[in-house]
Amino acid sequence: MGHGTVESNEAMEAEIQPCEIETPHEVLAPEAQTLPLVVASPHSGRNYPPAFVAASRLDRLNLRRSEDGFVDELFAAAPDMGAPLLRANFPRAYVDANREPFELDPRMFRDNLPGYANTRSPRVAAGLGTIARVVASGADIYREKLPFSEALHRIRSYYWPYHNALRGLIETTESRFGGCILLDCHSMPSVGGPMDRDAGHRRVDFVLGDCHGTSCGAKVAETAERALTGMGYHVTRNTPYSGGFVTRHYGRPDQGAHALQIEINRALYMDERNVRRLPGISVLREDLRQLIAALGALDPTSL
DSSP, X not given: OOOOOOOOOOOHHHHOOOSOOXXXXXXXXXXXXXXXXXXXXXXXXXXXXXXXXXXXSSOHHHHHTTSOTTHHHHTTTHHHHTOOEEEEOSOTTTOOTTSOTTBOOGGGBSSOOOTTSBOOSHHHHTTOSSXXXXXXXXXXXXXXXXXXXXXXXHIIIIIHHHHHHHHHHHHHHHHHHSSEEEEEEEXXXXXXOTTSTTBTOBOOSEEEEOTTTTSSOXXXXXXXXXXXXXXXXXXXXXXXXXXXXXHHHHOBGGGTEEEEEEEEXXXXXEETTTTEEOTHHHHHHHHHHHHHHHHHTSOGGGO
């Protein structure tokens, strides 16, 4: 079953690979897919092209604080358990795969944007479009305005290949199992930031986003919540994150495609200021293995 193309009509320093991103994304595939589950991490990429870093008014550490740091590592067990893991290698601050293809802020560009660009979305207003104007703290990324050709290059070279891979994994899973469960994986700051609805408030351990019940069958979110609360975590649904573009675009529960977004409190596993792993990452990784198993045990044809 197709979902339509996404295309429009046209040690921290050691963690960063300051090179052109030869591989926009990676699919870590199981030897044989035995679970009707696809795991995706669109925001954990940490390969920073040098031209991007040079054009930024921010240093690498401030750019890295917009990453969903190490989320791909948290779900690294998925392939061994029988589910593919898709991870972006490009950083979120460079191009955001959890946006529409052309959510662009005209204030960022030297030339006029094409008519098909969405210049009025809430994400664009916040400076967090497909090409972000600011980082999570609200600080401007760029020294100067960009040409639209630069946005087009990033979208064609990184955004679309990621979504083509994701769509392919979903369709393969649907063909094999009669349906698919997509777990779209993110992390969140432990305290709401200045541009968030919960600014200054401490956050729970996990937020599950199902677009208020529209992106997946109720049993998917219920199963994830039950698994996490059973391990002692504090979980809420849809507040402050109900699901982004990926969840809305690929979640078609009436057609057998179920998409659930998960946001993990960064304080559980990382030093947020310095973007470094904490010892708790190994415990959390094992707990998420149980979550993968619980979701993978669901029959998508019965949801």
